[in-house]
Amino acid sequence: MSHFIDIAALDDIPRQGARVVKTPSGCVAVFRTLDDQVFAMDDRCPHKGGPLSEGIVHGTQVTCPLHGWVFDLATGLAQGADSGSVATHAARIEGGRVLLSETCLRGRAA
């Protein structure tokens, strides 16, 4: 069972937006959807390294701000005809706080 780290208040993240968490191996984007679900994934598009945290969040997807790749927030998989994926990390809300799995502190696969 993995440990979770308290990173911020839910209200620090705008609905349909994201905030960034710095880790030793790069940034993690923590997303909040319109219906207050939270998701976390590496803040780096596999295409050209765009900061996914700056993308437009729609439903449970995000569109990369640089070239428009779309990723599913839950799986990290590129949508449509693009193929590629972003490492995701477990995140959850507890008592108005956002908790992020400590797996994000371990080395990256890619």
Add this chain to the structure above:
Amino acid sequence: MKQRLVVIGAGMASGRMLEHIFEAAPDAFDVTLFNAEPRGNYNRLMLSPVLSGEKTYAEIVTHDAEWYAARGVDCRFGEPVVKIDRANRVVYSNAGGVPYDRLVIATGSAPFLLPVPGKNLPGVVAYRDLEDTQAMIDAAAPGAKAVVIGGGLLGLEAAAGMAARGAEVVVIHLMGHLMERQLDPAAGYLLQRDLERRGITVHCKGATKAILGTDRVEAVLLDDGTTYPADLVCMAIGIRPETRLANDAGLEVNRGLVVSDQMQTNDPAIFGLGECVEHQGQLFGLVAPLYDQAKVLAATLLGTEAAFRPVQTATKLKVTGVDLFSAGDFAEAPGREDIVFRDPGRGVYKRLILEGEKLIGAVMYGDTADGAWFFDKIKTGEDVTALRDTLIFGPAFSGGAAADPLAAVAALPPEAEICGCNGVCKGKITEAVAGGATTLEAVRAVTKASASCGTCTGLVEKVMALTLGAAFKPVENPPMCKCTDHTHEDVRRLIKARALKSIPAVMQELGWKTSGGCASCRPALNYYLLCDWPFDYTDDRQSRFVNERNHANIQKDGTYSVVPRMWGGVTTPTELRAIADAAEKYAVPMVKVTGGQRIDLLGVKKEDLPAIWSDLNAAGMVSGHAYSKGLRTVKTCVGEQYCRFGTQDSTGLGIKLEQLLWGSWTPAKLKLGVSGCPRNCAEATCKDIGVICVESGYQISVAGAAGLEVKETELLVTVATEAEAMQAIAAFTQLYRENARYLHRVHKWVAKVGLAWCRAQIEDPETRKALADRFEESQSIYRVDPWAELAAKPADWAPVADLSQPAVILGAAE
């Protein structure tokens, strides 16, 4: 009292004339209409499809009993007129006399019958009316033998029609090739070959000697001794004007009933119309000039001046699957030259006949797509010398310069770049199409071509059209995005009409198919809403593209660029010092002068943005909106203050315009230029809105472009004073804001709605003022510096947590 109009003959010409009369003056005449055939008007041109079984009689009726009844026409169908009493102005049928004030003779034509033995045998028909057609239909059972005498337009349609019903058909033609009045020998040959492929026997140079048979027709004997067995013989060797009634009445008749330009005979109360008339020595058999006659005669009868002028006519053979076109004069004669194109394999033949610098005739077989274009050139008589090299290839190559756009794309090698934004070459697109991406949407998804700025969409579609051929269907006005079936225009209209004032309201009311929209529709909706409801709608930052959300331009490495506004391109030592200080303080890697006359600080980290903004704000500078779909810059030249040519204070006007417009959101970026004289040093004529100062005032032109497309502006209005110039520009900006599709630059929008429409709005003082007032209302909300507000909360711009330090991790672990 109504005049009494009597019409003899219910054919296509008189039918058209009656339509004109009833349209223009429904109560001018009491009309009596005689027709020898026991029915009203039908489309005789469509007898061939009836014969071949492709249409029924009911489908070709043009005026039914109801039509005549509604107009009070006294119909005497099946009641031939036998006599005209000109002295007393009465026409007689066997049922009695009908008096007239005006009489129209439209008796049409009669088939010309060969004066050979056996011509009156049962089973010999002409091809003029429904009875003839029915006789052929009855006779043309599968296996029956039919002979058509005459290889002209009518004869061939009769032959093809009976062949289509299964009869064995022979065509006997006196001349050396078919349709010799319309076709030259080469095209005639191709036509003969096509007909023979359909099982029709063609016998040219065949003179009919006799029609054989005892009780009814049995065979046709030719001069050369050939005999063709026949169950039915159709004589279609020609027609002559039906003038017997006119002749008997003592009217002037040559080959046809002689009429003036007004369609009047030598009796002022009697008029002629249609195939029975002769006008300046000419007879008429095709429908276009007959319709012209009908129009002229209707005008004449109603007392309007009109004159019949015969025009050139073109011919098309109505035989399914045979493409044939001929127009003008194509006989060989001294001084005439030919341009000929042949593709025997495909059965294509085209011949153009030139006399001097004009095109006077065209014959086409197999591919008649350009027929109308050539016909137009023949009718206008324009000089085609300059087009001559490529004339035969039709409009696609007219002038040689404007080559077929598809051909140009076809000529591109596979490695040619199509989409500059995403670096997609032609080969990648053709591969994607071959891989099953048959819609633009699919190609976009697979290759990213046209997915960014969209300028290459047309090019991508052409590549797709070339690869897919006829299977490609371009989308005319596609829905806004995959989330909705509405177009941008529909959504804009409905937002206003239904007073929708939030993104969720739009999505709910207009039936969005996704829950939260997408990255394409949300920014557009956000713009439409803030434009239409400046007081009611709150800008939704999360529906903004990153640059507008962060009020800075994101760079490829995730850093940003910062551009403070320099009003009209004018700055001060204090501002320059503040910029220099900021650049050093935040270790800005590059300081660059932009094309919009200001300074760009490139490579700023996101978390430094609030601080650098604060520093620039402190020196009196505000955001330059270098990232927005909104007012960017107003570029100026130095103007009259320093320039020896300057006519007005162009710099001052530029500054005032920038202060008027800054902070406004527009469908796409908006760039202005103000030049102090026509030397145009501010390059105002390639901007969205450009002002050229002249001695007498200000020329305001719009819709320029100097990006992916390059286009000169077009003059919108010229005004005398600076105040008028500012009002006109505010009004035009608002017109653009309210009407354009999101992401369409001014030039793209103007191309759609037309400059004339824009000008009409701006020239009307009330409309202009209302637009300018609405713009100012919106600006009362949006003319603010976003940096000042955003810089106040620097924490929002930094990471929400920093887990990169081991101590922090341990501290927060449990």
